[in-house]
Amino acid sequence: MQVLLQMTVCNCLLFYACWFSLKYSRDLSYAVGTI
Structure with a gap:
């Protein structure tokens, strides 16, 4: 669960x-471009 949470945060x-x-x-x- 912790790894999944870390992967989600990283993504x-x-x-x-x-x-x-x-x-x-x-x-x-x-x-x-406007300059």
Whole structure:
């Protein structure tokens, strides 16, 4: 049960890290494009 919980937390963190990096890179490219 503990291992399953840790895997779920790791997957959630990984998902959020990917989502934030994608969102940040998109916003950054948009900001650079407007300059």
